[in-house]
Amino acid sequence: MADPRFYHNSGPFTLGELAKICQGIITNEHDCDKVIHDVAALSVATSDQISFLNNIRYLQSFSESQAGACVVHPEQAPSAPPTMALILTPTPYRAYGLIAAAFYPETILTPSIHPSAIISSSATIGEHCFIGPGCVIEEHVKIGMHSSIAAGTIIKTAVEIGEHCHIKENCVISHSIIGNNVTILPGAKIGQAGFGFFMDNQGYVNIPQLGRVIINDNVEIGSNTTIDRGAAGDTIIGKGTQIDNLVQIAHNVHIGKGCIIVAQVGIAGSTKIGDHTILAGQVGIAGHLSIGNNVKIAAQSGVMRNVEDNETVSGSPAVPSGQWHRQNIILKKLVTKNKE
Amino acid sequence: MADPRFYHNSGPFTLGELAKICQGIITNEHDCDKVIHDVAALSVATSDQISFLNNIRYLQSFSESQAGACVVHPEQAPSAPPTMALILTPTPYRAYGLIAAAFYPETILTPSIHPSAIISSSATIGEHCFIGPGCVIEEHVKIGMHSSIAAGTIIKTAVEIGEHCHIKENCVISHSIIGNNVTILPGAKIGQAGFGFFMDNQGYVNIPQLGRVIINDNVEIGSNTTIDRGAAGDTIIGKGTQIDNLVQIAHNVHIGKGCIIVAQVGIAGSTKIGDHTILAGQVGIAGHLSIGNNVKIAAQSGVMRNVEDNETVSGSPAVPSGQWHRQNIILKKLVTKNKE
Amino acid sequence: MADPRFYHNSGPFTLGELAKICQGIITNEHDCDKVIHDVAALSVATSDQISFLNNIRYLQSFSESQAGACVVHPEQAPSAPPTMALILTPTPYRAYGLIAAAFYPETILTPSIHPSAIISSSATIGEHCFIGPGCVIEEHVKIGMHSSIAAGTIIKTAVEIGEHCHIKENCVISHSIIGNNVTILPGAKIGQAGFGFFMDNQGYVNIPQLGRVIINDNVEIGSNTTIDRGAAGDTIIGKGTQIDNLVQIAHNVHIGKGCIIVAQVGIAGSTKIGDHTILAGQVGIAGHLSIGNNVKIAAQSGVMRNVEDNETVSGSPAVPSGQWHRQNIILKKLVTKNKE
Secondary structure: OOOOOOOOOOOOEEHHHHHHHHOOEEOOHHHHHOEEOEEOOOOOOOOOEEEEOOOHHHHHHHHOOOOOEEEEOHHHHHHOOOOOEEEEOOOHHHHHHHHHHHHOOOOOOOOEEOOOOEEOOOOEEOOOOEEOOOOEEOOOOEEOOOOEEOOOOEEOOOOEEOOOOEEOOOOEEOOEEEOOOOEEOOOOEEOOOOOOEEEEOOEEEEOOOOOOEEEOOOOEEOOOOEEOOOOOOOEEEOOOOEEOOOOEEOOOOEEOOOOEEOOOOEEOOOOEEOOOOEEOOOOEEOOOOEEOOOOEEOOOOEEOOOEOOOOEEEOOOOEEHHHHHHHHHHHHHHHHHHHO | OOOOOOOOOOOOEEHHHHHHHHOOEEOOHHHHHOEEOEEOOOOOOOOOEEEEOOOHHHHHHHHOOOOOEEEEOHHHHHHOOOOOEEEEOOOHHHHHHHHHHHHOOOOOOOOEEOOOOEEOOOOEEOOOOEEOOOOEEOOOOEEOOOOEEOOOOEEOOOOEEOOOOEEOOOOEEOOEEEOOOOEEOOOOEEOOOOOOEEEEOOEEEEOOOOOOEEEOOOOEEOOOOEEOOOOOOOEEEOOOOEEOOOOEEOOOOEEOOOOEEOOOOEEOOOOEEOOOOEEOOOOEEOOOOEEOOOOEEOOOOEEOOOEOOOOEEEOOOOEEHHHHHHHHHHHHHHHHHHHO | OOOOOOOOOOOOEEHHHHHHHHOOEEOOHHHHHOEEOEEOOOOOOOOOEEEEOOOHHHHHHHHOOOOOEEEEOHHHHHHOOOOOEEEEOOOHHHHHHHHHHHHOOOOOOOOEEOOOOEEOOOOEEOOOOEEOOOOEEOOOOEEOOOOEEOOOOEEOOOOEEOOOOEEOOOOEEOOEEEOOOOEEOOOOEEOOOOOOEEEEOOEEEEOOOOOOEEEOOOOEEOOOOEEOOOOOOOEEEOOOOEEOOOOEEOOOOEEOOOOEEOOOOEEOOOOEEOOOOEEOOOOEEOOOOEEOOOOEEOOOOEEOOOEOOOOEEEOOOOEEHHHHHHHHHHHHHHHHHHHO
């Protein structure tokens, strides 16, 4: 399935090997030796490929699929076509991810420093690093082992980057301390001065931005996302948090562990967000708020008050999601009634 | 009008020549030989310049304009000042575009490859191409004739770009197949890995992103826009679709032909959009939806359900625009009533 | 407080010196000779540091702070801990900004032109400028004294930049005239062609974008923000206006003096905005509108009509903020009533 110009397939694997990789259970032990050559989507998979069913929307696609094998939740297994081999798992998307990573392991860049890169003599670059064309690595920067800095990226004075980090092309990073296994996609800008000034009729006074950005291990940051450094104190991104493209994170924001921040979210200054909280696309959160753990905020919501642990909110202004749904139903009824 | 430091004027033209260029009709044949030296906005145009009236908001500006000539819809012609020469056309904005392009044709960059560009020996670059300073062109890239890659842009392994394409400064493009006559404005990031992971209490598993971005002919993509490659399958942008700045298009999104996607729109993963559909500014569309042909989605709408062909929707959650307007009227009435 | 790897502390200062710098009044003249070594947030400041109280939310933090000194509004002074020295001022945030700038003055880059920068022989670069690695400065560009162009930034043909400007990394600027003391943060794209085309069933015609971007003195523009040049006429940003990250400003927009445009705002083409107007985060403004002076537009509002001077509006569609709050209260009541 994957275009060989862009991806190298490390297969084939037997279904038994794949079941082991994804910790799933093969329903029919005769299928263990079946040879699988690739992963593919349900609608295009062929008899020597494996697919996955993760979303009930695609149940019909599953029933009609030509895939030779599929990872599936036990509850959906009865809908499988008769010839399809099955690997059962409570988490098919996770299983698919592990199988796909076996077929297409991440490319390891050959360690090298491109001659066009401009690297300060006071910078420390660990072993097995890749530094691409046109990169600029300024004074006292530290980069850990097995990390890569892709073409055109600029790492400013004294920034620290851990091991196994991948900073993609045309990023700019300043005033930041970055942990291990952090991936930053092309064009992200991290550590610039936040929006800090005092303004009145007499004009404005700039407020020096004197903090840092602290990015913990296993964080991923999307393309063209912007994260401002702290004003007084730090902007902090917790371990394992995943941030999508075009997100704005203002100065002094703290985000906890394992959060999911979808594209185009904006978080205003000094707001604190707990662990395992999900912000769907285009959410806006006002400044100086406290958002709890395991909170879910629906797409486009505008949050203007604190949110407690485990709450689910929607709308602008954001209210508990149940209330928001009832508001929408009532509005619809009022319109219908008015037309009569 | 146009500042000669930035733009070269190829005029003058006679009004007759301009009428031919824009396929319009001169109301008074004595005007055919009138010499026009430039285009200009209604409010600043002088007696040797041509302007246009496209939007009724500017009807008074039209009546008071000093412009020597104007392209205008026949219905508005009676409001013209007496000395103004007129070119009639049902589509004045189109006519103005053609006339302005005659005065100011696109600059053709002198074909050249800047010595600071880093180009893989396995890349194929067509004749008459321009490759700017600091560009990086990786292995097996193919670029068609008459295309330009501006300074600081990075084209990653095996990307294919057609003929007469213009990729502006500081873009990053990977995992993409791009047609002919495609323009990509500065800072766009195309082909990076989408937001793909499985997360639960035990942590997260990355889902390899194994697809591509397919961009068809005549597409334009705005500044700092991000388009993620497919996860399994491709992200597809249909022929002639125009995408504005700071738009986010997630993995596996399919956009049809001739669509208009205004600034800061976000489209979540796997959503399909038909042909000739318009998404106004800051619209958000949830994932896995199907949006039809000739749909109009008003600015800031949040679309959470499928939308049929020819529907017009507004609001968050998006509802038929008529219903949305009535909701707003009812809300206003309820407020007024409550105050009494 | 500030990490010495990133910031150089120019202190210490006596409290008397600091009071003079910020034009505040020391409540107890015995405190004048107290030596202050740093600025710090209320919650972490120690006995030789100065903090500030700007927001009533942090009043308890103020009462419990270990800070040796604090700038504070006279009304909050009675809540101070007994040992804390106080500088009174009606504008504590302004005072803090001036004090912090005394401790941490902006780093002056050593004037220099990096040998990897590619600079046209027809460009004019003033004295004491810094031009970073990999910059591209095209034909006829003019840059005033004491300005800096950071690594990877591209200044296109004939752009003019005034004195004491700081254009940060990986920006692209074309078709622009920029005043003095302007700061542009990493990744901003300014002067590219706006979203201009005519489209119908027969296809589309590009409308040449023939204007400029005019940026007046003392403007700051955020990271990854995009400002399109005028179509016919100019896009104009007034003196002292502050623009945050990921903002979209379309062609022909005019923004007045001293405005505040918060992150992710989008302003559609040809809209005019007065002086001292505030657009909070994620606001969208439709095209061809007129927004007055001293207007306040709440976060996420969608403005679809003209707004008069001094109005405060909220919601999408935006209505007077009082009406918007009442709408929300009524909706909540209707939900409660319906559940009974």
